[in-house]
Amino acid sequence: MDQNIVLTTELQEKFKTAWAQRQVIFFSAPCGCGKSAAASALLEPYTVCRWDALSEPLEPAHNFTCDAVLLDNLQALKSPDAQQALRALILERLETHFVLLSRGAVPGWLASFRYERRMQVFETQNLMLDQETADKLLSLSGISPTPAEMSAIQKSCKGYPLALGILCHQMQGGRPYDETVDADVRRELFTHFQTAVYRRFKPMTRRLLLDLAPFEPFDVEFARILSGNSRAGELLGELQQDTSMFRYDDLHRCHFWPVFRQFLLWQQEREYSAEEQNWLYGRAALYYELHDNYKNALDCYTRCGEYQKVSELLIKNSEVHPGLAHYDEMEDYYRALPREQVLSSPALMAGMSMLSSICMDYDASEAWYLELERCAGRLKRSDADYKSVRGWLAYLDIALPQRSVGDILSKLTNVVSLLSSKEIVMPEFSVTSRLPSIMNGGKDFCAWSREDDDLYRKYRIPVSFLLKRDGVALPECAIAESKFEKGEEISGRMLDLLGRLEKIQKKGTPDIEFALIGLLVRLRIDQGEADRAIEHLEALRERFQRPDCQRFLPNLDALMCRIAMYQGNDEAVDTWYREKAPRDLLKLRVMLRYQYLTRAMVEIVYGKYQEALLVMAPLRPYFKAAHRVMDGIYLDLLTALCQFRSGDGGWQASLRAALDTCRDYQFIRPVSQYGAAILPLLEKGGWTADPAFLDRLTAAARKQAAQYPDFLRFRGDLPEPLSPAEMNVLRLLCHHKSNAEIGEILGIKLPTVKTYVSAVLRKLDVKNRGAVKDAALKLHLI
Template structure:
């Protein structure tokens, strides 16, 4: 059977062979290591050996051979045999040695890699690309359309064994459907069972099956779930012997996906339902001990342990939504009987906040009223807890007016001081990089920010405890910044306070402060410095396992990428991290929704930006999100302007009216060159002085970041249906002859269509077509 290798693999092997004496093929079973090695070895005498063979010995350099292919390297455990191979690697200069292993590079060969004697090809190198997969299928007499081939490649991910088995099914006349995919997967499982699994020790097989329930495995999880005191030793051994499991980071193991599916299949065959529930219970206990309540709830639910689910929800309800992951746990809350919820103040608080975050404000107030009713009938510690949670909701519910907080905070401070209440864990940022526009919008306070700073700083910070450390100084600086004032002195003060905030405060406040400092850097034209500040904070949060901040932090970095014109990074964030589901609005993700809309504008999709922003409009109005409302109207105005819709004018006017009310200059000017054309053509004349200030600062931002949200490449004219098909084939790297064969059209006609496609995409060469097609969303990035 012909061996199919990608051009990329051939090129990489050639580069390694030119400078290395030996090449290691490291990949799990089914990647075609042996076939690839034989095909790449080239002419000359090749000796093929297996380290698994009894009496295995290496050939002498005096014997007549050009290439040695040594398979099953992971089985070479004898120290003498290892030293013999090392000696051969040192001395052979005119011979080629190809090593094949199901495991990673062993430590005893590492010196040869670092000195350039040994090169490594991985599983990723051996995957087949779409073109090579097409050749394999055609060798079986299977000819597919571009869309069918794309679907198959997505299904198999280029895994050689899966493609070969699937080709055999299609060759027999079977259709590519779910049943065929299932049959191929079953055959792969039988192969793994025979070639890999049965060769392992019984204890190792048991360990792997029981851990297959979990996406990421730690030594502690392995010990708790399996009860095996040697679990960590077995994991380390597996890491050395196979590529089916790899180290994601120190102490965190993950399975190769299809191998995990195989292990789950084995587990389902060999363990009863009760046994699997017991494993889930043990895993849930591990997550509970590590305060990962989301994962604990998932596995307690799988095991059917309803009592533990209710207990964990009560614990989770004591946390702020930014920490408590209310939205992720929504199904568990919703599954609780209402009578059960009404017995517990923490659960009623959680339900009120959960409803509010889903814009079910009537439901939120209903649960608030239920909590008040509970307080009226309670006494002692129960009444105190209910009052505490009502105070928490009074501060945190997004539908409540912030104006009332000026009276509420001193009252709450007095209650705390008199030990009448104890405020649950809080956060005024909801994991956003802002205080003014975090858990609540404090724009109304900006009208008298300096006075409120002087009068409310002490009671606010005292009422919020750790959550209030640095709050007042950050809020004042951010208010002045939004107004367009010079806040360098305030920024230096916050920078000096940062270590105190880290030590005595919360990560939420740290993110708000660093976020403000980054915005000050951006405003001064130092976007790269801001980017580095955020990435440093990101590494710090990862080390501290504060992963709840990462989605908004990554969105912030994406905005800087837009400013720097890094379309590739923007497209990558949009593909992998954007919420992408405006039909089900999650208000805690609004910073990401706004970033998504900005990315769509930057990538040339103003209509998509409109779809993303539309669901946010009622939320901004009902919860009086003034800053978000200004951004929403500005971005929708830009989208409408680019779609030649006259509706941009009232949108811009509404944004300017709101910005003028609070004196927010930078809230508008931050959009720089994207909003400048609108500002220069607006008929808004409510405050010429304010408008002039906004325009002046927007021009400066436009000069700093000329590519920020700049209109993407436009089509000269729409493509016909045939031209769209030609474009797809051009992007797949097809020649004119191949395009003609695929579409059953003559070569001169193909050339005419190609010429039209290039002209309409406004590019001059075929090599530019793929990038243009990605920017215009004809193909995925």
């Protein structure tokens, strides 16, 4: 094998298997992925007959004597006769191996080989170099990057062989890796793409590619409208067959191979003027707007400076998707608007007040509220905007997080009266803000729980009238949830609510449907039926795949993760934590609080108590300012768990705060849901404020513990813990370091390294070094 060619072990093993089974070997990957180099290296031990479809005619009748036939640029083989001849040759020469290289996908005339499992396809991901192999490539070029540099190199190049090859050339002679090297690599790479790929396309195809580059995913309809080219579908079909530059999300939508898209954006900057780019974004924005894709439309209108259209769409989107979540999702677009643009619209002023509030900037929130009040003061009853401005003020009085629910009750009757007399026009109001709860949704309604029966009788009709579609079955769902949190039996109420489900789906909103199913799920869990609970959520998730319900999925997935913890489904928990848990802890997103708390629960399971506390710490000021009682209880309980397990004596104060609040509201379920995890704290906490109430909490927690004894149990326990020295060795093993390298890094002798390695393998219960990393990840040791 050529000393400058390195291949991953996985690729070599896969090739050996295909060779042994005499399968047709098909390499399908874009330019620069190393198809030819990899094939040549893998075929080095054999005699090979070579053809290139770009420059040589295929001669099937040729009497060749070799182990393998290597045909390059198969995508250029367009003649049906030549295609049929190659098929016949493969079928006739059973003793000969065929290795086919193409920039495109497997063509239809060869597809039968794949369906019959007589073909092994090597795609882009098979040719990418992992960090260990990339490190070996650099070493062959005399380059020894530091671990930090190697990590940055792999992050930038992503294992792309051509980029790594260019990098080796750039760094030869001792040049250190930095941003300038990265820029030079990209410049050289893109220049190569210009000649080797881009210039080979017809001008019409090049224009279409540049038009589409900023927009992903796209389909044929979008391509036609954006480019104004009626042949866009035909051109995309040709590209799909002759290149591997596209990745399909489904049957219709696709996106570019990331490296090629970066090149196209680079090329577009060189070919398109600012006016042409703005025209392109404007055309795309109109397409997205007509298809009710406000997010993408706003992106494009902002990009081309159409702020009037941005403000129009923000207002329209707030009407379609009411609630706090709208403002959280649209924050960047609100912030991008000039102040005078906001002051020209009551809806935008209300939006800025709400947005500032959920960003915890209460001074700015009140300042925008005052601007809206000033606007109302300048209007006469006969003015066209009078009713809507008064309606926005009434909306903020109810919806602003810093307004307590006590304030709402005092204003609710007046607002309903004004609406009935048509003196105001009020926007729709979402109670849940896409959370699986009404009591703990857009606002915290725990204060109402103390008098739930009286308030239900008094306000059921006004609330339903005020909230319109969002009020369908809301009062019934709210009182059932209140009773549930207080530990009362609600099976009868739930049957009644499920009887209203069809009405909710037809005349109500997905918000209330999610809250209802969320309550049903918690009831199922409380009854020991977590498997049935997950079935309900899976069915709802299927229903919520439609575009208008996509916004519920993150919280729905977080709820599914919580159920997985009850079930002991470690794989599902790990997948959610790895792929869907919120990561940005530097900017608090209060609308993600349900996901933050779920992440903290997972980290408690992993034994990452400080991490869990860091996730929760920014939430506390918001919970206090926004009067979020229920969230505050969860926060105190999870904090107490972290402190208890990490040996922090402050756990009793955190537990006491939670129990004091629960006693005040007579809440049972917020504590008992933690079952086996919270029981030791209840027994040792020394809370004496209300022994009878503590007995109720403990009994309910024992019931949950009996049903889910491993809920929130620490999963990182080893029968024999690793010592600090063994942990150091473990980390280096996970970076594929040899015994000699480990000894050099840690400054210990080779026999000592071997002793530590043996101990690590034994304690992790694995048989070889290759299994160490997977075991360590599963146990969350690294």
